[in-house]
Amino acid sequence: MTERLDLRGKTITTHIVGRAADVLDRMADGDVLELRTDDAEFIDHDLRVWCRSNGTEILSSGCAEGAVRYRLRRHGTAPPGFSLALVISQDGLEQLLSPLGFALAAALEGAQVSLYFQGPAVRALTPRFRPRLHGLSRPFTVFARRGLERAGHASPQEKIAQLRRLGARLYACGPSMQRFGVDREGLLYDDIVVAEYLTFMDVLRRSDIHLYT
Structure with a gap:
């Protein structure tokens, strides 16, 4: 199953990641979140760092018409916290x-x-x-x-x-x-x-x- 979350227009990455995390936490293993954000370097960098830190896989990403579409799937075990x-x-x-x-x-x-x-x-x-x-x-x-x-x-x-x-x-x-x-x-x-x-x-x-x- 795929769920969609459109956060274009939002530029605060903690807001974007927080919303994405809430959706991923409700999804079953193997489900995919399709996330759309503005095409901004700082959003892309923060999102990729967050995915690495908690075991979320970026299946694909692509830019079109000023927006980026990410396909995310939570898997594996997050590294030890601090x-x-x-x-x-x-x-x-x-x-x-x-x-x-x-x-x-x-x-x-x-x-x-x-x-x-x-x-x-x-x-x-x-x-x-x-x-x-x-x-x-x-x-x-x-x-x-x-x-x-x-x-x-x-x-x-x-x-x-x-x-x-x-x-x-x-x-x-x-x-x-x-x-x-x-x-x-x-x-x-x-x-x-x-x-x-x-x-x-x-x-x-x-x-x-x-x-x-």
Whole structure:
């Protein structure tokens, strides 16, 4: 059986790969996913790296009329994963894109991801948080959000939910929660660990890759 997924117009590769992974996970052995994307070098490169990292075979690919059609089939065993520990400190629209994007990319490649939210970033762990642009660009936040959504960027809460489904562990800095008015009961999930530096230092000590933003 062949299923089809058309993601032309989306330029965020974690969105493309995440959607493809959801479909492949539901398919039976031997089924094929026909994926269509824009013809972009960075999409092609990221997709091929992801396929190599998790045991997905690219049966064929071809370009026509500005789009690329891939035929994918999941098989074999993915190589051993790695671990990523990421500290997120800022809550601006532009400051959250890259750290959450790196975290999603790692999780989609099978990594065990741990995220520590500190400073104003703890607000991203609340249901009603809406990130904004900073400085003189702030009045244009709505337009920026719409453009990001068209490209495939989900809201921070949606990305955090996807990370959690992929097994990510979430930590919130307790003093930062007090400083920025975030209550324990107001967090997105009950299993978020509220701690401080010593707890996450233990996570960092046991992780292969460290990122700080």
